[in-house]
Amino acid sequence: MGKLTPRSLRLPSRWHFQWRDAVILLLVILICASYSTSIPEFAPKIGSDDLFKTNTAFDHEGGADHGTNLTTVPEGKKNGNTLEALVNAVDVMQVNYFQVWAGLWPTAIDWTSAVVATHIAAVMSTVSSATDFTIQPAYGAPTMISRPKALINRFMSHLMGFYFGQDSLTLRSEAYDDMLWVVLEWLEAIKFVDTHSTQLSYAEGLPSWYGEEWVPGFAHRARIFWDLASGGWDASACGGGMVWSPYLLPYKNAITNQLFITASISMYLNFPGDDNESPFIARESSSGPSRAPVGRKDPKFLDAAIAGYEWLASSNMRNAKGLFIDGFHISHNRHHGHPGERHMQCDIRNEMVYSYNQGVLLSGQLGLWEATGSRGYLEDGHALISSVINATGFNLDSQSVYTEAVSNNSTRPRLGTWHGIGRNGILEEACDAYGSCGQDAQTFKGIFFHHFAQFCQPLPPYVVKPGETVDVATFEKLKEWHVQKCSGYRAWVKRNAEAARETLDESGKAGMWWGAHLAAAWGTTEGAGGEIPEGGVDYRNLGVPRDGVWSYGRQAKEREVYGGKAGAVRGTKGRRSEKDANDRGRGRTVETQAGVVAVLRAAWEIREVES
Numbered sequence: 001m002g003k004l005t006p007r008s009l010r011l012p013s014r015w016h017f018q019w020r021d022a023v024i025l026l027l028v029i030l031i032c033a034s035y036s037t038s039i040p041e042f043a044p045k046i047g048s049d050d051l052f053k054t055n056t057a058f059d060h061e062g063g064a065d066h067g068t069n070l071t072t073v074p075e076g077k078k079n080g081n082t083l084e085a086l087v088n089a090v091d092v093m094q095v096n097y098f099q100v101w102a103g104l105w106p107t108a109i110d111w112t113s114a115v116v117a118t119h120i121a122a123v124m125s126t127v128s129s130a131t132d133f134t135i136q137p138a139y140g141a142p143t144m145i146s147r148p149k150a151l152i153n154r155f156m157s158h159l160m161g162f163y164f165g166q167d168s169l170t171l172r173s174e175a176y177d178d179m180l181w182v183v184l185e186w187l188e189a190i191k192f193v194d195t196h197s198t199q200l201s202y203a204e205g206l207p208s209w210y211g212e213e214w215v216p217g218f219a220h221r222a223r224i225f226w227d228l229a230s231g232g233w234d235a236s237a238c239g240g241g242m243v244w245s246p247y248l249l250p251y252k253n254a255i256t257n258q259l260f261i262t263a264s265i266s267m268y269l270n271f272p273g274d275d276n277e278s279p280f281i282a283r284e285s286s287s288g289p290s291r292a293p294v295g296r297k298d299p300k301f302l303d304a305a306i307a308g309y310e311w312l313a314s315s316n317m318r319n320a321k322g323l324f325i326d327g328f329h330i331s332h333n334r335h336h337g338h339p340g341e342r343h344m345q346c347d348i349r350n351e352m353v354y355s356y357n358q359g360v361l362l363s364g365q366l367g368l369w370e371a372t373g374s375r376g377y378l379e380d381g382h383a384l385i386s387s388v389i390n391a392t393g394f395n396l397d398s399q400s401v402y403t404e405a406v407s408n409n410s411t412r413p414r415l416g417t418w419h420g421i422g423r424n425g426i427l428e429e430a431c432d433a434y435g436s437c438g439q440d441a442q443t444f445k446g447i448f449f450h451h452f453a454q455f456c457q458p459l460p461p462y463v464v465k466p467g468e469t470v471d472v473a474t475f476e477k478l479k480e481w482h483v484q485k486c487s488g489y490r491a492w493v494k495r496n497a498e499a500a501r502e503t504l505d506e507s508g509k510a511g512m513w514w515g516a517h518l519a520a521a522w523g524t525t526e527g528a529g530g531e532i533p534e535g536g537v538d539y540r541n542l543g544v545p546r547d548g549v550w551s552y553g554r555q556a557k558e559r560e561v562y563g564g565k566a567g568a569v570r571g572t573k574g575r576r577s578e579k580d581a582n583d584r585g586r587g588r589t590v591e592t593q594a595g596v597v598a599v600l601r602a603a604w605e606i607r608e609v610e611s
Helices: 019-034 082-097 110-129 148-165 176-204 210-232 254-270 299-313 360-372 375-390 441-455 472-487 490-501 554-558 590-610
Strands: 251-253 327-330 338-342 346-350
Touching: 082 110, 082 148, 082 590, 110 148, 110 176, 110 441, 110 590, 148 210, 176 210, 176 254, 210 254, 251 254, 251 346, 254 299, 254 360, 299 360, 360 375, 360 441, 375 441, 375 472, 441 490, 441 590, 490 590
Parallel strands: none
Antiparallel strands: 251 327, 327 346
16 A cells, blocks of 8 residues: 555645644643653652661752653662662663654564563553552652652553554564563553553542553554464474474464463453454455454453463473573474375474563463463462572572582682572573673563563452352452562572672663673682583573574575564673673663663562552
């Protein structure tokens, strides 16, 4: 379909403008409105907590009064209560990495941008839920806490700008996991709008909040990308499951299947329906999104989530530590005695372990419990979290780090024993200590903690179906059990939040390797990096191999994962001469900043569960 021009619309000359001009004008109006001093002040529901020492870094003159810059003074950057630290981290991310006029994070790529936007929506939900909009604050209250509405309006304007800044057309031709990050992103935004609108309506008696007007657009984009991504389900090999990319040889990996489960159940629970017949298609297509209206609680989403979960649970995609490996390839060997048939089993394992492969499923497990009432989903989630924590070297029983055995023959400091996905009780990618993480890997830890925080929220009401009944006493015991289990993780989350904040530089920018401060002489340590397991291919940092297992040869070479907008910047080995371990390689980026945002939000949310 050709681009419409002013001539084709036959508008008077004074209306010769581009649609982007109108969008920019709208954003300017909204941003100005969010900074208006006429916005009333409100008070937090809960005061400062004991995760970090309290300070008054936010009670200072400057941009904070206008919602433009909440960055603390340098000496306060690692103190303050958790909510203040969280908002400060988000502010640093937006001030340094977001371009308002373009509506995007220019240094991010398509899928990491979607993840960052997800963090923004989640933080807005946290700030909103931590605020009692009916109470006026005491005189002299910290600026950030006393102006949450201005803060939320500011970040909402950024999210609205990104709705137009996102390259949604290019994303439709990318890998299936890229599409599913988009689904989760806009569903998270819808969840925020729903909860915030309800709170404001109760507090102020308003009929609606302006953010509600954006829900149909958010819902439509989520639906379009779920429809497109669902085409990745492949029943011809391995008994089902999602393939990662249509441009490579079949690879059924953990992240694409976990994303499909979590996105599907979130569509069932949070999707408000969509009757928009866009996008630009002239007729129905088996490979494209459906034009038929889709309503709320469509059972196809629940069915897809359950089918995906059952397949993943039976796929043998775990290692001996209970962690998800990255995925399976298919050998395509011919069967003995059946020369015309091909072997279609997932029999070539990639043993590589990444932190995000342990996190995305957690939101799906909580959602499946909410939709079905089956306790098994929650038990699986807690078992996965326990495996992750143990694999960082943290003992949940003693609530302490495992005692390390250091060789008597060693004269050099050690980083600590690698336990599978971390050391010293801190989550870590295998590339962190080397300083060789690519753009993908820099996003991973933040993804884990985002979904961890989702899972460890207080249990929502079970969706009771017509004709069903709920044993209230049993349900209350289940809620108590869930809170107790999540409370047991608090010390570990706190340790990781503190470690992440140790990476902040003078301007508040966060680094990738959270455990760097524990290695005083990291450039000369023994065991200086994480271990890549035998049989593991670290394609997220080193690139997709151009061989007969991964790619189609020339076609894959032309569309290498690390060469396009959807792919990440390849990791490079860090130089030992750097004074700051987190300045090596790609250094501090929007993706590493999103990581500290996510772990701080998890630290706040898990405290809320206990209270």
